[in-house]
Structure formats: structure tokens, C-alpha cells
Amino acid sequence: MERTLFLDRDGVVNVQLIGDYVKNISELEIREDFLRSIPLLRENFQKIVIVTNQQGIAKGICTRENVETVHQYLLDWLKERGLIINKIYVCPHLAGAGCTCRKPEIGMALQAQADFPDIDFAHSVMIGDSASDMQFGRRCGMETVFIGKVTDENREVILKNSDHIVSSIYQYISQQ
Numbered sequence: 160m161e162r163t164l165f166l167d168r169d170g171v172v173n174v175q176l177i178g179d180y181v182k183n184i185s186e187l188e189i190r191e192d193f194l195r196s197i198p199l200l201r202e203n204f205q206k207i208v209i210v211t212n213q214q215g216i217a218k219g220i221c222t223r224e225n226v227e228t229v230h231q232y233l234l235d236w237l238k239e240r241g242l243i244i245n246k247i248y249v250c251p252h253l254a255g256a257g258c259t260c261r262k263p264e265i266g267m268a269l270q271a272q273a274d275f276p277d278i279d280f281a282h283s284v285m286i287g288d289s290a291s292d293m294q295f296g297r298r299c300g301m302e303t304v305f306i307g308k309v310t311d312e313n314r315e316v317i318l319k320n321s322d323h324i325v326s327s328i329y330q331y332i333s334q335q
């Protein structure tokens with residue numbers, strides 16, 4: 160059975176910049192627990208895609224080209240370390256703009272399925288650090304893994320939509 164992993168980017172693959180966006184490769188710092196998880200991610204998943212909300216583009220804080228450059232670098236960097244990411248999907252729109260691709264909407268999952276028709280959501284896992292990631296995964300019928308902090312603000316949505324709540328991606332993947 161082919162399994163697909165859907166990954167959020169900021170706070171999962173790379174360190175989240177508080178109140179800012181990754182605009183160039185010097186601002187991209189890969190998380191330690193993600194790096195450590197690479198061999199196990201390869202073993203457990205036949206396909207891996209990243210789905211990321213980047214409203215900094217709509218805000219004019221960074222351009223699509225900035226984001227593309229960072230993503231090409233990220234793909235190459237991970238490939239050198241043995242991890243193939245099949246594709247990175249980006250929602251460039253503002254929160255509240257009503258697009259169908261910003262998580263928790265599932266447009267990026269549908270796009271991935273259109274690109275790779277053998278993706279089966281019932282055999283997919285979504286790993287993220289925000290409530291919208293968990294809602295996205297749950298709406299698609301994926302297994303959902305929350306690796307962020309449960310707070311008073313997000314508790315209700317997280318508890319309702321997360322199959323696993325763990326402290327790191329490594330904690331989840333090392334238990335598989």
C-alpha cells in the first residue's frame with residue numbers, strides 16, 4: 160500500500176519565523192527533529208509533498224519568485240541528504256480572501272491528487288503545527304499529527320481534529 164505524507168512547512172520542516180516570512184535562503188533554518196527523521200520518513204512514505212500557506216506573497220512582503228527560490232533550494236538540499244519531496248504546493252492568498260487553497264481549505268490536497276493520481280487520502284498522513292493543518296487533514300480523511308503547542312486558543316480544534324499530539328515529528332515517526 161502506497162502511503163503519502165503531507166507536510167506543513169513552517170514549524171515542521173523549517174524553523175518558524177515569528178511575525179515574519181522566509182524571504183530568502185539565509186532565513187531558512189531546517190528543524191533538527193525533521194533532519195533526524197529523514198531515514199524514517201523515507202522508510203514509511205512513498206510520496207512526500209509540502210502544503211504551505213504563504214500570505215506574505217499577497218501582503219507584498221515577499222514575491223512568488225522569492226518563495227520559488229527558497230523552495231528549489233530546500234528541495235535540492237533535502238535531496239542531497241536523501242529525501243525526495245515530490246512537490247511543494249503554495250497558497251499565496253490572504254487569509255479571508257476566500258480562496259479554495261488556503262488551509263484549512265483542501266485545494267492543495269486536491270491539486271496533489273490531480274498531479275499524482277495514486278495518492279489515496281485514506282492512506283495519507285498530515286503533519287502540522289497549527290489548527291488549520293489538522294482541519295485540512297481531517298477534511299481529507301487523512302491521519303492527522305499535531306506537533307505544535309496546545310493552547311487555550313487552539314485546544315478545541317486541535318483535540319477535535321488530531322489523531323496524534325506529539326512534541327516533534329521524530330517522536331511520531333519513531334513510533335511507526
Ligand SMILES: [Mg+2]
Pocket residue numbers: 167168169170171287288289
Ligand atoms: Mg506551520
Ligand SMILES: [Zn+2]
Pocket residue numbers: 250251252258259260261
Ligand atoms: Zn489560496
